[in-house]
């Protein structure tokens with residue numbers, strides 16, 4: 001096998017790959033565009049599932065460290081209607097299979113588990129080209145290049161490595177989140193804090209094209225994803241450089257909703273941030289190309305469905321395990337990894353299917369019933 005393995009992107013996928021390789025004694029080098037580990041806030045909480053993300057953490061030998069990061073109580077879940085009535089409410093009794101942790105803490109855990117110097121910060125990849133014989137040359141924004149015999153694109157939705165393998169490109173799915181935060185919620189926004197509860201909350205109206213998702217993060221912070229199914233040019237007409245005007249415009253789509261819910265838009269302590277959802281074609285594949293593969297969103301970006309980070313971590317762990325199992329046959333390792341990854345990422349997710357199946361003017365009630373049914377059969 002060519003070492004060090006060259007990994008592009010220090011997200012959860014790339015770092016899990018680097019860590020599990022290291023556990024198996026295989027060196028790697030990670031090139032990351034961001035200038036430092038703290039250059040960007042890493043977003044909110046991730047629930048790490050026992051059937052994918054937690055398997056990766058086990059493979060990384062970090063189960064104890066992970067347990068120390070879990071935010072207890074955050075697996076509580078409730079469904080509200082737009083008037084703020086609670087239709088479904090499940091407490092966190094500590095037995096759920098989806099413990100929540102902050103993405104920044106997870107990333108820090110993975111970074112701290114790697115030999116120092118593994119991640120080369122401030123290395124934005126601009127492109128890569130095949131040199132023949134399974135070797136590739138990667139180009140960086142500063143004009144430098146690196147040649148490698150084993151290249152892994154872990155560089156997310158807009159991967160610069162993906163074009164080596166496939167022409168597939170992300171497309172807008174028609175829905176976006178607008179992200180907001182409310183700090184010190186119990187004292188400054190008590191009604192909204194009560195509505196969100198101790199974990200996650202989803203509030204739906206009769207129309208399926210808007211919803212409010214929120215969760216309680218560490219401390220007393222509420223983090224909301226305001227969900228709107230609208231074309232991109234609808235959002236383009238909103239001036240997000242004027243936070244108050246943008247919040248007012250978004251809140252207008254929730255006319256008639258309970259004020260403790262719309263406060264998640266109008267009372268945000270941060271400027272609302274637009275997060276359009278993109279996807280690659282579900283189930284797309286590529287022909288095996290020597291010396292290069294992809295993990296995580298670079299391989300199988302989907303609209304957020306609660307699985308993306310979990311799958312990226314599992315991809316990273318399984319690729320590392322395949323390389324460790326075939327030290328003298330990199331192509332066999334890459335083929336084995338890709339076959340399992342393609343199968344996994346082609347499978348539709350229950351959550352996405354359920355949401356697509358809802359229609360009519362009683363969506364909040366349908367959703368609550370679904371969760372009640374699931375709760376009784378789980």
Ligand SMILES: Cc1cc2nc3c(=O)[nH]c(=O)nc-3n(C[C@H](O)[C@H](O)[C@H](O)COP(=O)(O)OP(=O)(O)OC[C@H]3O[C@@H](n4cnc5c(N)ncnc54)[C@H](O)[C@@H]3O)c2cc1C
Nearest residue numbers: 009011012013033125155156296297306307308309310312
């Ligand atoms: C709003 C939102 C909410 C989500 N919530 C959840 C959730 O609750 N649970 C869940 O499992 N998933 C969730 N996801 C999906 C999840 O964030 C992704 O699937 C996951 O982060 C993919 O991991 P990754 O390592 O493949 O890519 P990323 O996390 O995107 O990491 C890619 C890394 O590559 C770097 N990079 C990018 N381009 C370059 C370049 N040219 N050169 C060098 N480095 C580069 C980036 O800076 C980044 O560090 C959510 C997504 C969104 C948008």
